[in-house]
Amino acid sequence: MSQPLIVTRGVTKVYSMESYTVEALRGISVDLASGEFVAVMGPSGSGKSTFMNLLGCLDSPTSGEYFLAGEKVSELSGDALAAIRNRRIGFVFQNFNLLPRTSALENVELPLLYSHRPKEERRQRALARLAQVGLVERAHHHPQQLSGGQQQRVAIARALVNDPVLILADEPTGALDTRTSFELMGLLQELNREGMTVVLVTHERDIAAFASRVIGFRDGHVVDDQRVARPADAHALLRELEKEAA
Numbered sequence: 001m002s003q004p005l006i007v008t009r010g011v012t013k014v015y016s017m018e019s020y021t022v023e024a025l026r027g028i029s030v031d032l033a034s035g036e037f038v039a040v041m042g043p044s045g046s047g048k049s050t051f052m053n054l055l056g057c058l059d060s061p062t063s064g065e066y067f068l069a070g071e072k073v074s075e076l077s078g079d080a081l082a083a084i085r086n087r088r089i090g091f092v093f094q095n096f097n098l099l100p101r102t103s104a105l106e107n108v109e110l111p112l113l114y115s116h117r118p119k120e121e122r123r124q125r126a127l128a129r130l131a132q133v134g135l136v137e138r139a140h141h142h143p144q145q146l147s148g149g150q151q152q153r154v155a156i157a158r159a160l161v162n163d164p165v166l167i168l169a170d171e172p173t174g175a176l177d178t179r180t181s182f183e184l185m186g187l188l189q190e191l192n193r194e195g196m197t198v199v200l201v202t203h204e205r206d207i208a209a210f211a212s213r214v215i216g217f218r219d220g221h222v223v224d225d226q227r228v229a230r231p232a233d234a235h236a237l238l239r240e241l242e243k244e245a246a
Contacts, residue, residue, distance in 0.1 A: 008064065015063055209232040
């Protein structure tokens with residue numbers, strides 16, 4: 001049996017305030033296989049966003065172990081974590097996080113700048129990823145010239161440009177309408193079918209329904225972990241919306 005892509009063992013995260021402490025995670029032990037599409041759910045304060053930050057090497061656990069692709073990353077330095085983020089992880093956020101004064105192409109190229117790749121290689125890789133998300137014809141448009149859904153597609157192209165092993169999506173549909181949300185989830189499902197591992201944080205059950213596994217958090221604990229036999233088909237739901245609109 002192949003080694004899981006993500007392994008956490010007894011992971012805790014404690015934040016110390018002036019007069020009290022907050023236990024955001026309380027001994028999380030989870031394995032995620034390569035090629036899974038996992039939704040992480042829970043109410044505000046449940047620990048799901050803290051868990052996402054740890055998986056994304058944006059933070060380190062107070063105790064416990066985290067392995068990514070067999071490498072123990074829970075005790076690495078800040079510089080080493082930054083290198084892993086750039087090389088192995090692609091991020092997609094609710095508010096897109098695009099640079100407003102640069103083109104879609106330049107936004108997608110950005111992670112490659114930190115990899116010190118030649119200019120022409122950066123351009124070709126970024127164009128290929130924009131083509132993959134259906135936006136190559138918008139390569140020279142700025143974010144304000146794009147719809148919310150198009151901006152999120154640019155963000156996904158940027159997340160993919162360094163060929164990561166993992167996509168982390170934090171409430172990626174939060175700023176999108178229903179149709180655009182289905183389009184985005186259809187794209188994530190396509191990427192997953194091609195072998196990409198996707199971990200999605202959401203508070204919406206309708207969005208979690210597109211994943212093949214749903215992990216529930218509450219009060220810093222994993223309280224539910226279920227496999228989904230037949231995830232919702234985003235493209236089928238889009239076709240239904242089109243029929244209703246016709």
